[in-house]
Amino acid sequence: MALADFKPMQERCSNCSFCKWIPFDKVKSVRFADNCPSVVYYGYNTYSARGRFQMALAVVNGEMNYTETMAKVTRACLSCGACDVSCKICRYNLEPLDHNLELKHDVIIKGNVTAEQKALIDSLKSEQTMLPGFKKAARTDWAKGLDMADVLKEPADVLFFAGCKYSYDEKLQETARGAVKLLQKAGVKVGTLGDAEACCGGRAYQMGFFEDFEARAAANAKAIEKAGVKLIVTPCSDCYHAFKRLYPKLGLKAEVLHVVEYLERLINEGKLKFTKQLDLTVTYHDPCHLGRQGEPYVEWSGVEKKIRNQIHTWDPKRPRYNGSKGIYDAPRNILKAIPGVQIAEMERIREYSWCCGAGGGCSEVCSELSDFAAAERIAEAKATGAQLLATACPWCKANFEKAGGIEVKDILELALEAL
Numbered sequence: 125m126a127l128a129d130f131k132p133m134q135e136r137c138s139n140c141s142f143c144k145w146i147p148f149d150k151v152k153s154v155r156f157a158d159n160c161p162s163v164v165y166y167g168y169n170t171y172s173a174r175g176r177f178q179m180a181l182a183v184v185n186g187e188m189n190y191t192e193t194m195a196k197v198t199r200a201c202l203s204c205g206a207c208d209v210s211c212k213i214c215r216y217n218l219e220p221l222d223h224n225l226e227l228k229h230d231v232i233i234k235g236n237v238t239a240e241q242k243a244l245i246d247s248l249k250s251e252q253t254m255l256p257g258f259k260k261a262a263r264t265d266w267a268k269g270l271d272m273a274d275v276l277k278e279p280a281d282v283l284f285f286a287g288c289k290y291s292y293d294e295k296l297q298e299t300a301r302g303a304v305k306l307l308q309k310a311g312v313k314v315g316t317l318g319d320a321e322a323c324c325g326g327r328a329y330q331m332g333f334f335e336d337f338e339a340r341a342a343a344n345a346k347a348i349e350k351a352g353v354k355l356i357v358t359p360c361s362d363c364y365h366a367f368k369r370l371y372p373k374l375g376l377k378a379e380v381l382h383v384v385e386y387l388e389r390l391i392n393e394g395k396l397k398f399t400k401q402l403d404l405t406v407t408y409h410d411p412c413h414l415g416r417q418g419e420p421y422v423e424w425s426g427v428e429k430k431i432r433n434q435i436h437t438w439d440p441k442r443p444r445y446n447g448s449k450g451i452y453d454a455p456r457n458i459l460k461a462i463p464g465v466q467i468a469e470m471e472r473i474r475e476y477s478w479c480c481g482a483g484g485g486c487s488e489v490c491s492e493l494s495d496f497a498a499a500e501r502i503a504e505a506k507a508t509g510a511q512l513l514a515t516a517c518p519w520c521k522a523n524f525e526k527a528g529g530i531e532v533k534d535i536l537e538l539a540l541e542a543l
Contacts (some may be wrong), residue, residue, distance in 0.1 A: 127180055127230040128225050132428065133182035137241060142214055143173035143207035146476040155506050156471040157204040161396040161479055161497035170197050173207035173220035180227050180495065185473070196234040198228050201332040204412040209447040209475050216444065217436040221417075228332025228484075242491045245328065245336055252322035252340070258292045264483055266290065267295040270304050274313035275351040276445035280315025281387070283353045283378075285367070287360030288323050289518035295525075296518050301384050303359050309543070310395040320347040322434060326366030331485035338374070341366070342431045344375070349425060357519035359383040359536060361517035362483075363453075365413035372421040382414055384516050384535055388454040391461050398542035405463040406538070407510035408455060409501065409524075410477035416447030447475030455516050455535050462542040468508040470501075478504065480520040498527035505530055 144160050151157045163172040170179055179197065183186040203222045208221035233243075247256040253263070258398045266286065273280040284307070290300035307314050325340030348356070356378050358364050367380040382391075390396040410416075421444035429439055452474045459465050472478045481487065481497030490536060505513045512531045515521055524532040 126230060127226050128184050130226060131184050131217050132217075132436070133223060133469045134177045134499070135204055137174055138216060141172075141174065142210045145210060146206075146472055147210055147213045150472075150476050156507075158200070159210055159476065159478065161202060161204075161224075161481060161493060161500065162200050164500075165493050165496045166200065170476075171200060173211065173224065175300055176201070176224055176227055176507075179245055180223065180230075182435060183230070183365065190231055190234060191442065192236075195231050198224075198231045198332070199238070199241075200486065200490045201228065201484050202412075202479045202481065202486050202493070202497065203415050205447065205481035206412075206476070206479065207441055208445075209416050212446040213295070225332060229334050230332075238288060238489055240312050241331065241333075241426040241485065242278065244331070244485065244488060245333055248323055248328060248336055249326070250307075253288045253292065254323055254327050255292050260322070263291050264316065264318065266300055266302070267316060270301060270314075271305065271308075273313060274318035275315035275353055276318060276320060277279065277346070278315075279352070281313040281350065282355045282357045283351070283531050284314045284316055284361055285321070285324070285356055285358040285360075285519070286316075286321070287358060287363040289522065290359060293518065293522065296353050296521070296534075299518075299534050299536050300359060301412050303536050305535070306387065306396065306543075307357070307390075308537060310390045311333065312390075317347055317351065324361045324363045324366040326370065329366070329370060330362075332481055341371055341374055344370055346467075348376065349377060353378050354416065355379045355381065357381050357383055357386050359516075359518070360533075361411035361414035361418070362519060363522065365417050368418065369421045372423070382418070382451055382454070382516065384454045384458055387539060391458065398462045398473065400542045402462055402542055403466040404512055404539065405466045405468050405510045406459055406512050406514050407468045407470055407505045407508045407513040408473075408535075409470070409505070409513060409520060410450075410452060410474055410478065411515060411520050412483055415450040415452060415477055416514055417448035419445050419447065420449075449473060455514075457537060458535055459514065462538060465538070468510045470504045470508055472504065480515070480523045482519040482523040487519070494523060495527060498500040498523045499529070502527055502529045
């Protein structure tokens with residue numbers, strides 16, 4: 125879709141401000157009732173989904189051209205989808221997240237690209253990763269000695285796709301190695317794409333670089349199809365979202381599971397059992413791309429129409445992504461299976477989780493917003509009295525650790541400690 129295709133949505137947004145708060149029946153305190161880090165941090169309506177609808181309408185109508193301030197507004201969106209979920213509590217005919225992404229794309233194709241964004245995309249094109257400074261040739265170094273199959277040469281039970289952050293970040297590599305060891309301990313034959321593995325491109329999509337995402341996704345999908353892969357398992361929530369929600373639009377047919385889903389399956393089958401007592405009170409952070417954006421893609425083709433020239437609807441009925449079918453129980457069930465672990469929930473959880481701040485490229489192009497979002501979530505975590513903040517996404521973990529204030533661990537780390 126082009127930005128102009130969103131004009132009916134831009135016009136019918138009713139300025140209800142639901143996009144700025146978690147649903148009112150979920151509010152437990154005023155302190156933790158907000159849902160959009162962007163509008164809270166900048167304190168101006170234009171940074172909300174409603175404000176972006178208004179700004180984009182002015183552009184579509186030819187009333188305004190992008191200024192640097194307007195371009196900054198588009199970039200200062202974490203692409204977390206919290207506005208989208210809250211909007212759909214009361215509305216069925218708006219897509220705030222898709223619109224925000226298309227707005228980012230429109231700014232980019234009209235030539236407003238920052239030096240930080242250019243560095244990320246140049247790295248994606250040259251070294252097939254959105255972590256500038258790292259080389260494609262070193263991508264699989266983290267997996268040395270793990271006895272993993274190359275799925276392009278021999279079959280395996282699962283294709284383990286580590287993702288860029290786990291592949292290159294030395295602080296996270298041991299977690300990825302541990303995940304493989306957990307699967308192997310349960311008798312799973314684990315494989316990789318070997319030299320063919322590259323960035324999923326999901327973060328390019330979050331930033332509005334749609335064409336660069338599609339080029340990377342097409343290459344990856346071709347390699348996966350060539351290998352005959354039936355099941356992809358990834359520990360990265362961003363990769364999970366890309367494979368689960370975005371790649372099927374391009375024809376990917378493989379089953380996709382986040383590693384927490386697969387570990388839960390192995391626990392239920394009796395192939396994995398935790399024996400060590402950890403005696404910890406843990407609060408769990410739902411990553412945006414595993415939680416509210418972790419719902420599977422549902423193919424649809426149809427048209428928008430009006431009933432009696434008033435009520436907007438779609439023919440045939442359109443899938444409604446409202447976040448409720450994301451991955452929420454599996455990580456919590458893993459924590460419950462670890463002896464001694466007690467879960468203390470934060471106020472904003474599941475599809476109403478507050479973003480860690482790393483999404484949408486904001487950790488690189490709007491670092492002050494990214495830092496604010498992380499600090500806000502840590503304050504909420506500490507308010508539970510928990511000793512430790514657990515998550516299931518390397519980007520969330522890295523951003524929380526950067527902010528400091530509470531011990532942070534990946535669920536995989538806790539699982540390894542409890543074996």
